[in-house]
Amino acid sequence: MKSIADIKAIRDKMQARIVNRDNSDAEQETRIVVGMATCGIAAGARPVFNEFVDLVAEKGAHNVKVTRTGCLGMCKLEPIVEVFIPGEEKVTYVKVDPEKAKEIFNRHIIGGQVVTDYVIGEQ
Amino acid sequence: MRELALNILDIAENSVKAKASLVVITIEAKNNLLTISISDNGTGMDKAFLQRVTDPFTTTRTTRKVGMGIPLFKEAAETTGGSFSIESELGVGTTVTASFVIDSIDRAPLGDVAESAVTLLREDMDFVWVYTVDNRSFTFDTREIKKELGGIPIDSPEIISFLKDMLKENIESINGGIIL
Numbered sequence: 001m002k003s004i005a006d007i008k009a010i011r012d013k014m015q016a017r018i019v020n021r022d023n024s025d026a027e028q029e030t031r032i033v034v035g036m037a038t039c040g041i042a043a044g045a046r047p048v049f050n051e052f053v054d055l056v057a058e059k060g061a062h063n064v065k066v067t068r069t070g071c072l073g074m075c076k077l078e079p080i081v082e083v084f085i086p087g088e089e090k091v092t093y094v095k096v097d098p099e100k101a102k103e104i105f106n107r108h109i110i111g112g113q114v115v116t117d118y119v120i121g122e123q
Numbered sequence: 124m125r126e127l128a129l130n131i132l133d134i135a136e137n138s139v140k141a142k143a144s145l146v147v148i149t150i151e152a153k154n155n156l157l158t159i160s161i162s163d164n165g166t167g168m169d170k171a172f173l174q175r176v177t178d179p180f181t182t183t184r185t186t187r188k189v190g191m192g193i194p195l196f197k198e199a200a201e202t203t204g205g206s207f208s209i210e211s212e213l214g215v216g217t218t219v220t221a222s223f224v225i226d227s228i229d230r231a232p233l234g235d236v237a238e239s240a241v242t243l244l245r246e247d248m249d250f251v252w253v254y255t256v257d258n259r260s261f262t263f264d265t266r267e268i269k270k271e272l273g274g275i276p277i278d279s280p281e282i283i284s285f286l287k288d289m290l291k292e293n294i295e296s297i298n299g300g301i302i303l
């Protein structure tokens with residue numbers, strides 16, 4: 001069974017990586033932000049958040065962070081996901097589910113192409 | 124909400140909004156009763172506001188006219204024959220407690236606590252989860268985890284993913300075959 005004692009090994013691996021990477025990497029962080037207020041949670045934001053986290057961890061996308069935020073003010077369009085890539089305009093995806101999250105991750109976060117079908121205003 | 128673990132996440136979101144630095148969440152299944160409490164040291168509420176907070180037309184938000192998180196949780200508890208209470212003091216914090224009569228729910232009510240817990244992980248706030256079934260108990264304290272992490276952010280995807288698996292395994296072992 002995994003325990004707190006396993007954290008040291010993961011920490012050492014991550015620390016080695018942080019020492020190795022050059023400073024400019026730190027500013028190049030991509031952020032995936034998932035709306036997690038009542039409407040978002042009820043509409044399925046939690047599995048979307050967890051899907052993104054697992055994809056980033058699996059693929060070793062070290063410059064990508066997944067965070068949550070509160071109400072984004074568009075209840076009917078939840079789950080809502082905002083993608084911030086340095087140097088690019090914010091992209092807002094709506095009615096996201098884990099399948100769409102996978103597509104957004106592969107095509108947009110990794111591939112650099114916005115998945116226009118799921119972007120707000122395109123439905 | 125399909126799972127009580129989602130209600131817990133929603134109630135804990137209030138603690139995040141209330142700028143708490145510590146949130147303690149206890150989940151205890153004993154003698155046919157599932158008791159959940161979420162306690163924070165955030166801004167708290169004054170007496171007048173607190174009295175209205177279980178009413179679905181109370182919220183401080185402007186984008187939607189009704190607050191529904193707390194009323195939903197209260198209703199979920201009361202429909203099982205359980206109870207609900209909320210205590211709060213301005214400048215001190217808030218505690219929400221709900222109990223559910225397990226027998227009177229036809230499906231496993233709690234759902235995935237690990238999946239909920241990891242979405243709350245963050246650097247500027249700590250969470251303590253105490254999970255008890257009968258006399259078996261497991262505690263997950265982000266202050267201890269952060270000490271082990273030695274500066275690596277607890278909300279790094281790799282860490283979140285690891286902690287999720289760790290929580291799932293520990294919860295399963297505490298459940299000992301019972302599905303909550």
Ligand SMILES: Nc1ncnc2c1ncn2[C@@H]1O[C@H](COP(=O)(O)OP(=O)(O)O)[C@@H](O)[C@H]1O
Nearest residue numbers: 137138141165167182183190191192193194217
């Ligand atoms: N833990 C808390 N600390 C301080 N204020 C709270 C807390 N929980 C709830 N509140 C207040 O009660 C309101 C209603 O909460 P809730 O029913 O969850 O609806 P919502 O979060 O959508 O507003 C919140 O907007 C907030 O002002």
Ligand code: FES
Nearest residue numbers: 039071074075187
């Ligand atoms: S209240 Fe519905 S999205 Fe915020």
Ligand SMILES: [Mg+2]
Nearest residue numbers: 038133137192
């Ligand atoms: Mg709320």
